[in-house]
Amino acid sequence: MSTPSTQDFDPVLHIGNQVLTSAEVVPLLQGYGMLPALIKELVIDQAIAPVTLTPEQTAQALEQFLQANQVTTPEQQQAFLAQRGLAEADLTRLAERFLKLQQYKLDTWGHQVESYFLQRKSRLDRVLYSLIRTQDAGLAQELYFRVQDDGQPLADLARQYSEGQEAQTGGLIGPVELSVPHPSLARLLAISQPGQLWPPTRVGEWFVVVRLEKFLPARLDAPTRQRLIDELFTTWLAEQVQREMQTNCRPQTP
Structure with missing residues (x-):
């Protein structure tokens, strides 16, 4: 068994009078059932890392993100950031992330939609x-x-x-x-x-x-196409999270 490094005991969070070290964070996430959610987001980040956006796409993504979250004034933007512990630069990152994810889904599963639709059609009618x-x-x-x-x-x-x-x-x-x-x-x-x-x-x-x-009868229109792409992505993501959970959460040997 490896010896814990000094970094494992560096304080990373101060909650009230409790100080949490880096070594304590993952067990806490696991204990509260929040580790799968974190792994899911990390899997997504790794998947969409190669996707690039043009400046125009980034600007459009930011506008859509703010509208979707009903952030239309500077005051609302500051409140949005404060509630989530975010910096202003994080808004662009979050907006880009959403658009990159949509592009990743389309690039990865868009060509499978027609055949998947035929498999699912009897349940979609x-x-x-x-x-x-x-x-x-x-x-x-x-x-x-x-x-x-x-x-x-x-x-x-x-x-x-x-x-x-x-x-x-x-x-x-x-x-x-x-x-x-x-x-x-x-x-x-x-x-x-x-x-x-x-x-x-x-x-x-x-x-x-x-x-x-x-x-x-079901038709492969734009909303149905997006729904099926989302289904394929969700299935893939669940499999990735399950695999990572099995790898990272094995019981410790006494």
């Missing part, structure tokens, strides 16, 4: 549907026939009999992505045609009568 749920199987069957055979409005029956929050909207739910409903219900909706009413189906503790109202 959205549906608008009507639902009646009850824990009474007999009642669910009766309500199904009242809609299917007697032509009674599903919305009216949902308001009267449905036992979930959808009763307040006449049974109408959505549009929501197909990843949102219970998996059993999502499978039904995925193979439904608009207007198709399903007989009572067991979903968890409920018996549901469901009708697809509208199917809205």
